[in-house]
Amino acid sequence: MALAFLDRDRSVAPAGYSRWLVPPAALAIHLSIGQVYSFSVFKNPLLALHAADGSAWNLKEVGYIFSIAIAFLGISAALFGAWLERAGPRRAMFYAAICFSAGFIIASFGASTHQLALIYLGYGVVGGVGLGLGYISPVSTLIKWFPDRPGLATGLAIMGFGGGAMIGGPLANNLMAHFKASGQPSIPYTMITMGILYFIFMMFGVFTIRVPPTGWKPEGWVPSVKHSALISSHNVAVTEAWKTPQFRLLWVVLFVNVTAGIGILEQAAPMIQDLFKGQISPAAAVGFVGILSIFNMAGRFLWASVSDFIGRKGTYFTFFVLGAILYFFLPFSRQDKIDSVPLFVAIAALVISMYGGGFATIPAYLKDLFGGFNVSAIHGRLLTAWSAAGIIGPLIVNGILDHYVENHMNKEDAYPLILHIMSCLLVVGFLANLMVRPVAEKYWVKDKTLVYADGPAH
Template sequence: MTEALGRASPGDLKWLDAARTVASPGFNRWLVPPCALAIHLCIGMAYGFSVFWLPLARAIGVSDPVVCTGMTLADALTTTTCDWRVGDLVWTYSIFFVVLGAAAALWGGWLERVGPRRAGVVAACCWCGGMAIGAYGVAVHQLWLIWLGTGLIGGIGLGIGYISPVSTLIKWFPDRRGLATGMAIMGFGGGAMVGSPLADLLMRHFADDSQVGVWQTMLSLAAIYFVFMMAGALGYRVPRAGWAPAGWTSPGAETGVGTGFHVHLRDAHRTPQFWLVWLVLLLNVSASIGIIGIASPMLQEIFGGRLIGADVAFTAFDTDQKAAAAAVGAGFVGLISLFNIGGRPLWSSASDRLGRKATFAIMTALGALLYGFVAPTLTGTSLGLFVVVFCALASMYGGGFATVPAYLADLFGTRYVGAIHGRLLSAWSLAGIIGPLIVSRMRDTALAAGTPRDLVYPSIYQALAALLLTAFIANLMIRPVDKRFHCAEETADTVPAPTTAVSTNQALTRSGRITIVLAICWAAVLVPIAWGIIRTLEKVAVLLD
């Protein structure tokens, strides 16, 4: 970072230019993953914003909500005398992910032109600035400001911040593309695991008899995240044109792996491969996101009193039993989140050995089998096996996210992979609507027809299995991109390398400094992750008790 800043005056923004991020000879590529994780851990808090909904639903009443009968959603946007309903607040979450997909698609090409450093800085300003505006909206009790700041502006930061680390890491790890994308996207999945308990601690600190402490917490998180995201953005480097890891040679286009060429952004969406991968991601996400969203009530409704050692149905729970079962449900959600996170580097790293197509074939086929045949037979039977099945499904949900960028790089090359990945994320936005819609509609219809709560889910599982079976077939249809779309990759360095000789002592000193910097950078991201895992395991202990 000091190297980049040293080339420009403080008021000169040229230090953000793509040319200033080209790594010097001898740069250690393992310095880049912590930068990617720093950004993804921060924006991943989008998954954890539900921690604010209940406190915000009593922001005026503090101890009890101030309920206004007949208040519409339009009224809720500007009211200063009535507490918001959770349903009004959840719209922020929906705005997040719709805007994420749109922003990634709209600004993916811009990212490839300006480089990851400028994109990372813009993402930090949008995400943290949006949270600050949202905090002000909470302070003055204006829901429209929360939607505008946290939802819209923050969502733009989400989209740009999501694709910039992925694009950068793929270029640094052509030999381990799956591992690279798994490391980056693991951070996005783990953001809520760290941010939610931190937000809870901060709200407890700021809350008193006159306030719930949400706006102070959001503002504090915005400041913390801004420091981390800026550090990650300024630490970005991109490899010189023609760079390759020591001892690694390209496997060649004849293997079906997209190395040695790239497909231009303007042509990618004209290929059937893009739309087949888009469909696979859409179906894989749709099949899991709806179930994950109701994981806690699903477990409680299926197993009822067995969760708490009582012979009673879910509908007959008293107040204490509801609280005890909810604690077990929270443990189940925590365990699913751990497997969602862990599945990202696990499946994406496996794809480096198995191949991307084979990995998606395994994930979609196994998912269809578990949803279609195994899960329906577990209703009210083995709690342990039920948990194992859904942890496996959660790992493949996360694994699909982590593996798909490497899949795109194989098919289209790395030159425009960030922009292509951004356009592909529109599938995620649509899946965020389709998946929950399928699950909620089928669940509500079954309950309205008088179906017992523990028997509502088998038909839902089979519908989701059908989605994954379709994804399996679509994945089998993917072939290498036709050569008429290929453009030759640059092979010569575009930035001249310094020719200054370096002595052995200087090399050893530099190596020692790099080792220290590596340790500091990795500790900065691994310590928060470890803390988040410990806090999550505390919840999981209730389930395993």
């Protein structure tokens, strides 16, 4: 079979293989698909495009591109999570690379012919499937390589996704400037180029990913016999996990954390230019997106690592208490008596670090509660919360902004309302996290022969 090299058996690590060679493979995938966080760089150029009849797209229509991509990220992760555990990470990464790159190519035709439906199909649907497959593919693999530090493992796996905008934003901006200066269609040519470059980069992850052999554990590591009440020594199958109150509570936790973060990320570049008119150039706005990307990436690693010491519940407690306060006070940084761009950037960066940390901590939270048996499949189903947030968050942001514009009100005055709504959402997340308890025994896997900690789910 031509694609036999993608089989799980072909990716089992040889004896003596260093587990520290696995994180770069995960980073290659996540740094690529994390480009979606820099989509705001495309928003103004897309709004400036006009059809042959002179018509143009509005902010809400363009915002749906990002929403569809995030929606299909969660949908595909939920649908293919169980398949991934059987097929292995290499095959999932390969299909992710094909879909993500093809999404750019299809979207480029939509931009060149001014057909928004093609951009929805390409960047949104096809690219979104690539996002979902690529997002969950390294997670369970790294958890198996780092059973002694599951928070660190998920931080390593997901860190690159937060940093994708650090590469994707400047890359898109520079490519658009280059093609525009050359007299070429800037957005279509940029999307084609990025599709090809990302495919090549993701292939590095495909060919270098390895899974540990059956029975492997870190040298000298002995599982602790002392556990927190929230760290289960039992496993729960995905078919039972989604029925538990814990799954529903964590769904709410992830949903509100993501919705609030998207309130900044999805509108990052235009927002800072609107709030600080005349002070922030388009290039500086791209720099702001890059700063948020750095903190999004760093937060995923740092907060997930911290969760190994203070627990997942304690980490989310910090996110929701501190985050709600910061979201509430963020718009005041632009008032006349303060009017501080550095203060605005600093608060936004800290908020986004916790947004990223929430993504990196949630797989370890799931492993604590449900065990490692079906962690990829359970994680995939939980990511439907991200899908919902990817739709609701931009709808809140773009809906309020469009309302202010259509009623000839100052656009910048809409942001305090938006950010205060996000602050209230985090209070809801605080309450949901507070109610998380250990999973009841009736949901545990009773037949221990079904559980293969180092192999695929059956």
